[in-house]
Amino acid sequence: MRITQEADYTLRIVTELACLGGIEDSKTIAEAVNVPERFTVKIMRKLVLDGIIKSHKGASGGYELSVPPTEISMKRIVELIDGPFEITRCLDSDYECSKNGDNKKCCAFHCIFGKINHSISEKLDSITIDMILDDSLGIEEILAKI
Numbered sequence: 001m002r003i004t005q006e007a008d009y010t011l012r013i014v015t016e017l018a019c020l021g022g023i024e025d026s027k028t029i030a031e032a033v034n035v036p037e038r039f040t041v042k043i044m045r046k047l048v049l050d051g052i053i054k055s056h057k058g059a060s061g062g063y064e065l066s067v068p069p070t071e072i073s074m075k076r077i078v079e080l081i082d083g084p085f086e087i088t089r090c091l092d093s094d095y096e097c098s099k100n101g102d103n104k105k106c107c108a109f110h111c112i113f114g115k116i117n118h119s120i121s122e123k124l125d126s127i128t129i130d131m132i133l134d135d136s137l138g139i140e141e142i143l144a145k146i
Helices: 007-018 025-034 037-052 072-083 108-126 129-133 139-144
Strands: 053-058 062-065
Touching: 007 037, 007 062, 007 072, 025 037, 025 053, 037 053, 037 062, 037 072, 037 108, 053 129, 072 108, 129 139
Parallel strands: none
Antiparallel strands: 053 062
16 A cells, blocks of 8 residues: 555644644645645545544634644554555455465465554554654654654
């Protein structure tokens, strides 16, 4: 599975909202993360529906986080946009492997892919937005935590 451009944009938008720490309009956010405003608004709707951000109406309205950055993992954002994280189709619960014939046991590749998928999923879940914003952590420190 490749993380989509939309998921990448969403990570940047949520990080920007966390950095700003208050209510901000979609145009300002779009400009700050260099994402078209229409696409930013589309992403914001998904974030509102998931409860990650709140929308405020009116002249001084905009968007703000409704969940602390410590509780927003990269995995949550990626899966909100792209669906469950699976590196191969055979890990999908609805998928029936035609390569294994009548043998209902997992083939070796399924088991290997499952282990790799689990590891990546755990690592994405261990990185939160507050870690990205923590000025005391360099990228090396963030990588060391995963």
